[in-house]
Amino acid sequence: MDAIQINQVTKTYRVGATETHALDHINLTIGEGEFTALVGPSGSGKTTLLQIIGCLDKPDQGTVLIKGQEVTRLSANQRADLRRTSIGFVFQFFALVPVLTAYENVELPLLLSGMKTSERRARVLELLNAVGLEDRAHHRPDQLSGGQQQRVAIARALGPRPVLVLADEPTANLDTANGHQAMEIMQRLNQETGTAFVYATHDPRVIAFARRVVKMEDGKIIDNL
Numbered sequence: 001m002d003a004i005q006i007n008q009v010t011k012t013y014r015v016g017a018t019e020t021h022a023l024d025h026i027n028l029t030i031g032e033g034e035f036t037a038l039v040g041p042s043g044s045g046k047t048t049l050l051q052i053i054g055c056l057d058k059p060d061q062g063t064v065l066i067k068g069q070e071v072t073r074l075s076a077n078q079r080a081d082l083r084r085t086s087i088g089f090v091f092q093f094f095a096l097v098p099v100l101t102a103y104e105n106v107e108l109p110l111l112l113s114g115m116k117t118s119e120r121r122a123r124v125l126e127l128l129n130a131v132g133l134e135d136r137a138h139h140r141p142d143q144l145s146g147g148q149q150q151r152v153a154i155a156r157a158l159g160p161r162p163v164l165v166l167a168d169e170p171t172a173n174l175d176t177a178n179g180h181q182a183m184e185i186m187q188r189l190n191q192e193t194g195t196a197f198v199y200a201t202h203d204p205r206v207i208a209f210a211r212r213v214v215k216m217e218d219g220k221i222i223d224n225l
């Protein structure tokens with residue numbers, strides 16, 4: 001079954017008299033375990049599309065299926081549950097909880113899912129180990145480099161074993177070496193876990209990691225390889 005199926009999705013923003021067709025009848029299917037780059041000029045609709053796939057926003061029209069489940073008809077609580085169990089997020093500015101350590105940030109979604117203490121501890125250590133940060137477990141975000149913070153965010157996103165990880169410009173605030181390392185880790189975890197990744201980027205070096213590239217322009221998909 002496909003991880004995501006999007007049919008005829010539109011989203012229009014109105015500010016005063018100005019209408020922006022951020023998404024204009026988008027159709028897109030993402031298979032399980034894909035590693036896909038979403039590319040296109042600034043304003044082409046990448047963030048809007050990721051937010052709609054991630055159930056953070058609703059389309060004006062069209063349907064979004066996550067693992068065959070139509071999400072646009074779910075209640076806000078049901079969408080929140082689906083996000084928690086099935087979708088991981090990685091953001092440009094890392095979005096870690098500043099007062100929590102790396103360990104606690106990775107643990108948070110597992111706590112919310114009700115995982116047992118012993119199982120949770122093993123899972124957090126496994127994840128920190130997978131991103132090479134077991135020796136930074138007790139550091140807070142302000143005691144970590146940007147690259148390390150993003151690796152914590154990647155570990156956190158994968159904790160609940162989601163179907164899909166969505167990453168909006170995951171390397172935009174990292175230098176080349178750290179951006180490369182974050183992409184290598186995401187690629188390895190994609191291969192090891194079968195979790196699908198969809199990431200938006202402008203950077204040709206980051207696009208090069210993708211097995212599939214979806215190009216957007218003016219709210220439309222113009223190329224889908």
Ligand SMILES: Nc1ncnc2c1ncn2[C@@H]1O[C@H](COP(=O)(O)OP(=O)(O)OP(=O)(O)O)[C@@H](O)[C@H]1O
Pocket residue numbers: 013014015020021022040041042043044045046047048049
């Ligand atoms: N909340 C909003 N209110 C009004 N217009 C919006 C809103 N969010 C996005 N837009 C508009 O929708 C269009 C698509 O924006 P979006 O952020 O999805 O593009 P993007 O491809 O992610 O751009 P970037 O690469 O610069 O992040 C843009 O023209 C933007 O100005």
